[in-house]
Amino acid sequence: MPSLVSHPDEVKVLSRRFGMGATDIDKYVELDGYKAVQKAIAEGPEWIINTMKASGMRGRGGAGFPTGMKWSFVPKQSEKPKYVLVNGDESEPGTCKDHVIFLHDPHAVIEGTMIAGLAIGAKLGFIYLRGEYRYLLKIMEKAVADAYAKGYLGKNIFGTGVDFDVITQTGAGAYEVGEESALMESLEGKRGVPRIKPPFPAVVGLYGGPTVINNAETIAAVPHILLMGGEAFAKIGSERNGGTRLFGISGHVERPGVYELPMGYSLRKAIYDVAGGIKGGKKLKAVVPGGSSCPVLTADEIDVGLDFDQMGKAGTMLGSGGIVVLDETVSIVEFALRTIAFYQHESCGWCIPCREGTDWIKKTLTRVHAGGGSKKDVDNVQYLAENMLGRTFCPLGDAAAMPTLGFVKKFRKEFEEYIEGKRVGTPLLQIKPVGEVEMAGAH
Amino acid sequence: MSTIANTIFSPELAARFDKLVTIYPLRRSALVPMLLYAQDEIGYVSDEAIAEIAERIGIYELDVRNVLSYYSMLRTKPAGKYNVQVCTNISCMLRGGYEILDHCKAKLGIGHKEVTPDGVFSLEEVECIGACCWAPAMQINYDFHDDLTPDKVDVLFQMYKDGQGKDVK
Numbered sequence: 001m002p003s004l005v006s007h008p009d010e011v012k013v014l015s016r017r018f019g020m021g022a023t024d025i026d027k028y029v030e031l032d033g034y035k036a037v038q039k040a041i042a043e044g045p046e047w048i049i050n051t052m053k054a055s056g057m058r059g060r061g062g063a064g065f066p067t068g069m070k071w072s073f074v075p076k077q078s079e080k081p082k083y084v085l086v087n088g089d090e091s092e093p094g095t096c097k098d099h100v101i102f103l104h105d106p107h108a109v110i111e112g113t114m115i116a117g118l119a120i121g122a123k124l125g126f127i128y129l130r131g132e133y134r135y136l137l138k139i140m141e142k143a144v145a146d147a148y149a150k151g152y153l154g155k156n157i158f159g160t161g162v163d164f165d166v167i168t169q170t171g172a173g174a175y176e177v178g179e180e181s182a183l184m185e186s187l188e189g190k191r192g193v194p195r196i197k198p199p200f201p202a203v204v205g206l207y208g209g210p211t212v213i214n215n216a217e218t219i220a221a222v223p224h225i226l227l228m229g230g231e232a233f234a235k236i237g238s239e240r241n242g243g244t245r246l247f248g249i250s251g252h253v254e255r256p257g258v259y260e261l262p263m264g265y266s267l268r269k270a271i272y273d274v275a276g277g278i279k280g281g282k283k284l285k286a287v288v289p290g291g292s293s294c295p296v297l298t299a300d301e302i303d304v305g306l307d308f309d310q311m312g313k314a315g316t317m318l319g320s321g322g323i324v325v326l327d328e329t330v331s332i333v334e335f336a337l338r339t340i341a342f343y344q345h346e347s348c349g350w351c352i353p354c355r356e357g358t359d360w361i362k363k364t365l366t367r368v369h370a371g372g373g374s375k376k377d378v379d380n381v382q383y384l385a386e387n388m389l390g391r392t393f394c395p396l397g398d399a400a401a402m403p404t405l406g407f408v409k410k411f412r413k414e415f416e417e418y419i420e421g422k423r424v425g426t427p428l429l430q431i432k433p434v435g436e437v438e439m440a441g442a443h
Numbered sequence: 444m445s446t447i448a449n450t451i452f453s454p455e456l457a458a459r460f461d462k463l464v465t466i467y468p469l470r471r472s473a474l475v476p477m478l479l480y481a482q483d484e485i486g487y488v489s490d491e492a493i494a495e496i497a498e499r500i501g502i503y504e505l506d507v508r509n510v511l512s513y514y515s516m517l518r519t520k521p522a523g524k525y526n527v528q529v530c531t532n533i534s535c536m537l538r539g540g541y542e543i544l545d546h547c548k549a550k551l552g553i554g555h556k557e558v559t560p561d562g563v564f565s566l567e568e569v570e571c572i573g574a575c576c577w578a579p580a581m582q583i584n585y586d587f588h589d590d591l592t593p594d595k596v597d598v599l600f601q602m603y604k605d606g607q608g609k610d611v612k
Binding site for chain 1 (some may be wrong): 466467468469471474475476478479500502509510513514515516517531532533534535536537538567568570572573574575576577578582585586587589611612
C-alpha cells in the first residue's frame with residue numbers, strides 16, 4: 001500500500017481527505033462531500049463553467065488546457081447524447097498521482113464527474129482506470145454502488161429531478177489509451193488507436209456524441225473548486241496557473257512521494273526541501289520534470305517554477321507532474337535508451353513516423369549502449385526524433401521524440417564520450433544486441 | 444440463468460457478463476473488461492472464451508482477436524498461478540528495478556514470460572505500473588508490492604507459495 005507523505009509547504013486542497021477514511025461514503029459526506037454537486041445543481045451550468053474558468057484550472061493530464069474553456073466548447077444543443085469521460089489510465093512513467101486519488105478519495109472523482117456532466121448537459125459519465133489498477137477499480141466500484149444506494153446517483157438525484165449515471169471501466173494494459181481519442185476507441189471495445197482531429201471530442205466524441213474528457217486529478221479538484229470559489233483556488237497558484245497539483249517525486253530523492261504543492265512552486269525546493277534532497281547525499285545530475293515524455297533539465301536548470309508556462313519557458317513541460325530525479329551516477333545514454341524502449345513498446349504502429357522512429361532510435365541507442373556506436377549515431381538519433389515531431393495522429397510520437405531530443409542535445413558530450421569508451425555510471429539495464437533485446441512485453 | 448447455453452464460464456461470471464453487455468450505449472463497450480475478467484477466471488483468454496465473448500457481444504471472433512492482441516495484459520497462453528510483474532521503467536530502474544528482476548529470475552529459475560515447471564509462478568518484465576513513488580515495485584497478479592528489496596521478494600514468494608498471498612480479482 002502506497003505510504004502517505006507530508007511536508008509543511010504543502011497546500012492540501014485535493015489531498016485534504018487523504019488518510020481520513022473518505023472511501024466510506026458517510027465519512028466523505030461528513031467532510032463536505034456531495035455538497036458541491038448540490039450547489040452545482042442549484043446554480044446551473046453557466047455558474048459551474050464560470051467558476052471553473054475563474055479558478056484557472058488547467059488540465060492535469062499534461063496538456064494544461066483550461067478546464068472551464070474545454071467544457072464551454074461542448075454544444076448546448078445536441079441530437080446525440082453527451083458524455084463525460086474521466087481519464088484514469090495513468091501510464092506515463094514517473095506518474096502515480098491518480099493512484100492515490102482513487103485510493104483515498106474515490107467519491108471526489110464521482111462528484112467531479114457529476115459536476116462536469118451538469119456543466120455540459122450529460123447524463124452519463126465513465127470513469128476509466130488502467131487495467132493494472134484492479135484494487136483501485138474495486139474501491140471505485142464500491143464508491144459508485146454506495147452513491148447509488150444513497151440516491152446520489154441514478155434517477156432524480158438528491159430529489160432534484162436530475163438524472164445522472166456513472167459507469168466504471170477497466171483498461172487492459174496500453175499506455176496509448178491515455179490519449180483521449182484512443183481512450184474513446186478502447187471504451188467502444190476497439191484497439192486503442194487514436195482518431196483524427198478535428199472533429200474534437202467536444203463535438204464528436206464517445207459514440208459520436210459530444211464528450212468532455214478530463215484527467216482524474218482535474219475531475220477530483222472540481223468539487224473543491226466549487227466549494228472554495230474559483231478565485232480562491234486561482235489565488236493559491238501562480239499567474240494563469242490556478243490552484244495546487246499533486247506532484248509525484250520519484251527516483252534518487254530521500255523522501256519520494258506524492259505531494260500537493262501550489263502551482264509555480266520552485267522545482268529546486270520540491271527536490272531539496274519537500275523530497276528531502278538527493279538520496280545518500282549524492283549530487284544532482286538531471287531531472288525529468290513531468291513524466292518521461294518531458295525534455296530533461298540539467299542540475300543547473302532547476303530554478304524554475306512548477307507551472308505550465310514557466311516550465312514551457314524553460315524548454316520543457318509540466319506534463320503529468322511526475323518529477324523523476326537522477327543523481328550523478330546515472331548514465332544518460334542508458335536512461336535515454338530505457339525511455340525510448342518504453343515508447344517503442346507502446347507505439348501502436350498506426351503512424352509510421354512513430355512506429356519506425358521509436359524503433360530505430362531504440363536500435364541505434366542499443367548499439368551505442370552496447371559499445372558499438374559511432375559519432376554519427378548521435379546525429380541520427382537527433383534527426384529521427386526531429387522528424388517524428390508533429391507528424392503523428394496522437395502525441396505518443398512527440399512524447400518519444402521530445403525527451404530523446406533533450407537527452408542528445410543537453411548531454412551530447414556524454415554520448416560522444418560514451419562512444420569513445422568513457423562510461424559514466426553503473427550499468428543498470430540488461431540490453432542485449434539488437435535482435436534479441438529483452439524488453440518488457442515484447443509481443 | 445445465462446443467455447448463452449453451455450457457457451464455459453462460472454455461473455457468477457456468466458451472470459456478470461449477461462449484465463455487463465446491457466449497461467453501455469453499445470454492447471461492444473463490454474469487450475475489453477470481458478476479456479480481462481475471462482482471463483482472471485481461466486488464467487488466459489482461450490479460443491473457447493474468444494468464441495463465447497464474440498457471441499455474447501454479437502461480433503466476429505476476428506474482431507475479438509483484433510482487440511485482444513492490442514492490450515499487453517491480455518494473453519492467449521496460460522501464465523503461472525501467480526504472475527510476477529516487475530517494473531523496470533525509469534523510476535523503478537533508478538531505485539533497483541533491474542536488481543529485483545534479476546533476483547526474481549534467479550529465485551524462480553525462469554525468464555521473461557516464462558512459467559515455473561510446477562505452474563505456481565510466472566515472470567514478466569513490465570512497463571510503468573503507476574507506483575513510481577514507492578519504487579521499486581511489482582505486481583503479483585493484481586496486488587502491488589512496493590519499496591522492494593531482494594529479501595522482501597523472498598518473503599513474498601514464500602507467502603504466495605504457502606497460499607498466504609493476497610489475490611485480488
